[in-house]
Amino acid sequence: MPFTLKEYEAHGGYTAARSAVGRTAPEKITAMVKDAHLRGRGGAGFPTGQKWSFVPMGAEAPRPKYLVINADEMEPATFKDRLLLEGNPHQLIEGALLAAYAVQADIAYIFLRRTYTVPARRLNAAIAEAYAAHYLGRNILGSDFSLELYLHVSAGRYICGEETALLNALEGRRPTPRAKPPFPPVVGLWGKPTIANNVETISNVPHILNHGADWFRRLSRTANGGTKLYAVSGRVKRPGVWELPIGATIREIFEEHAGGMQNGYRFRGLIPGGGSTDFLIAEHLDVPMDYDTVQKAGSRMGTGTMLILDDRTCPVGLVLNLMRFFAQESCGWCTPCREGLPWTAKVLAAIEAGQGRAGDLERLEQHTRLLSMGHTYCALAPGAMEPLQSALKYFKEDFKRHIDERRCPWR
Amino acid sequence: MLTPEEIEAIKNEFPRYEQKRGAGVEALKIVQRRRGWVSDESLAAVAEWVEMTPDELDGVATFYNHIFRKPVGRHVILLCSSVTCWVMGYENVYRFLQTRLGIDFGETSPDGRFTLLPHACLGCCDHAPAMMIDDDLHVDLDPETIDHILAGYEYIWNDR
Numbered sequence: 001m002p003f004t005l006k007e008y009e010a011h012g013g014y015t016a017a018r019s020a021v022g023r024t025a026p027e028k029i030t031a032m033v034k035d036a037h038l039r040g041r042g043g044a045g046f047p048t049g050q051k052w053s054f055v056p057m058g059a060e061a062p063r064p065k066y067l068v069i070n071a072d073e074m075e076p077a078t079f080k081d082r083l084l085l086e087g088n089p090h091q092l093i094e095g096a097l098l099a100a101y102a103v104q105a106d107i108a109y110i111f112l113r114r115t116y117t118v119p120a121r122r123l124n125a126a127i128a129e130a131y132a133a134h135y136l137g138r139n140i141l142g143s144d145f146s147l148e149l150y151l152h153v154s155a156g157r158y159i160c161g162e163e164t165a166l167l168n169a170l171e172g173r174r175p176t177p178r179a180k181p182p183f184p185p186v187v188g189l190w191g192k193p194t195i196a197n198n199v200e201t202i203s204n205v206p207h208i209l210n211h212g213a214d215w216f217r218r219l220s221r222t223a224n225g226g227t228k229l230y231a232v233s234g235r236v237k238r239p240g241v242w243e244l245p246i247g248a249t250i251r252e253i254f255e256e257h258a259g260g261m262q263n264g265y266r267f268r269g270l271i272p273g274g275g276s277t278d279f280l281i282a283e284h285l286d287v288p289m290d291y292d293t294v295q296k297a298g299s300r301m302g303t304g305t306m307l308i309l310d311d312r313t314c315p316v317g318l319v320l321n322l323m324r325f326f327a328q329e330s331c332g333w334c335t336p337c338r339e340g341l342p343w344t345a346k347v348l349a350a351i352e353a354g355q356g357r358a359g360d361l362e363r364l365e366q367h368t369r370l371l372s373m374g375h376t377y378c379a380l381a382p383g384a385m386e387p388l389q390s391a392l393k394y395f396k397e398d399f400k401r402h403i404d405e406r407r408c409p410w411r
Numbered sequence: 412m413l414t415p416e417e418i419e420a421i422k423n424e425f426p427r428y429e430q431k432r433g434a435g436v437e438a439l440k441i442v443q444r445r446r447g448w449v450s451d452e453s454l455a456a457v458a459e460w461v462e463m464t465p466d467e468l469d470g471v472a473t474f475y476n477h478i479f480r481k482p483v484g485r486h487v488i489l490l491c492s493s494v495t496c497w498v499m500g501y502e503n504v505y506r507f508l509q510t511r512l513g514i515d516f517g518e519t520s521p522d523g524r525f526t527l528l529p530h531a532c533l534g535c536c537d538h539a540p541a542m543m544i545d546d547d548l549h550v551d552l553d554p555e556t557i558d559h560i561l562a563g564y565e566y567i568w569n570d571r
Contacts, residue, residue, distance in 0.1 A: 064429075073534050074531055074532055074534070075532065076493045076494045076495070076531070076532045077493070077494055077495045077532065077536050078532065078534065078536070079532075079534045079535055079536045079537060081534075082534045082535070113534075114475075114476075114477045115477075115489070115530075115533055115534070115543055115548075116534070117546040117547075117548070118548070150427045152427075152437075153437070153440075154436065154475070155436050155439070155440060155475035155476070155477045155478050156475050156476035156477035156478075156530075156531075157474060157475050157476055158531055169436070170428075170433060171429075171430070171432065171433055172428070172430070172431075172432030172433045172434065172435035172436060172461065172463070172471065173432070173471065174470045174471050174474050175471075175474060189429075190429045190430070231536070231537065232537075233495040233498075233499075233536035233537055233539065234495060234498050234499070235498065235499070239536065239537035239538075239539075240537045241537065275493070275494055275532075305536070307494060307495055307498070307536070310498075313498050317497075318494060318497070318498065321492075321493070321494045321497045322494050324492075325492075325493055325494070325531060325532075328531070329531060331474075
């Protein structure tokens, strides 16, 4: 069970809120978060303090300003935010209060995915406790700062996790993404300045304020500050989630914490950061799980939750599963995604069923080039192409065998 | 045609949003909680309260996986069909449910008890395969445990 408000306070909770709200200049908090080198933990990795600094401040700023916590975790193989929401809702609320104070937001929403029913109950209870203790509402802790925090439970669709689609969802519209620019910190929810941050990102904020930017930077092994929730799933001995310094290597997470492969299974590769990241293979095991290093290795850290590909699982089938997910979740707005993803899924399904034809691999490769950033309205389709393009690169022989042998060798 | 309770619940949502339309999704869920699904009549009634046209609200309703625009069984099974569950044995669970309930995805069991739907990653990949039945999460599934889980829903009726 998560901490009650009293238990959370007994562990030092709301100390940062008490010392900052109404006492520290909001800009100082943004500067601290910038200094701490906190980057977004939802997948995109944008520097958090920098995003906050885009919000217009001062008496002339458009109002009301908004803070949105993105709790719509639906990336395949991703299961870290749920633990934070279920395990420590007050930590998120305190982080939200501090973030809202830093950008002088008036209203905050926690945008929660529909199926996270336990987090919904616990968040509702925690929000009520926070209001009763005057950490939310009008004149928080006796200051001039007021904040309303609402839990908004969604109704189930992956694209709602995309920042601008999320805003449309909150506005009661069909949640397709918006064009950028303008960017949400300037023109966001209802056209007003809006900061959207991931659950894990915001959960770090009270600790940065309590212990300082230096301390946060030094927790990490790289230039990007802090710790990260890393996870492993698949045929490993101990699937799970661990909080480790940023820069823990893939090997460390996979072998030391997840215990390596289950008996009878061999490692062939992994997708490091959720379903929309490129495969990595054995030669990458010593790559530190950091935004920059994983990018250099040809993938993305993304959500930091790894899925292991074992030798008894067909890579074509795995990519087909992902492609069907992305095709299903496409919002349908732009042609390359709406038409291209089902087509790639169809080609992959044919290959998997032993009906692949000459030219299919070229067709798939062509799609990985066509469904790229700049050609699509948002990042969903380009993300879908990441596991496909890397599977074609690292497991090409397996694709060829399906086509040549007219069957799936794994079945 | 909405009940006073539904209307009250919908009106309670309005202060939380800049415009009434922001409460549209929750209003649909309020109505669905009571009736199991959202009919054309309910949709039109909700649209009036949230000041949207029915077709605009339908565009929202039909976008979401959890708003049902056709009748469903007394309990909805959402079987995670995403990648980790697929690696960890989803296909066996799916086949078992098909046989046990006599239905495929999108269908309702003949006794009206269960509707079976595939679903996107449920976010408990360290305990795959997984499914939800209504608001309950069930993890570490294997065909042997599923009968027991389903039995738990044999005698529970949604309060409608």
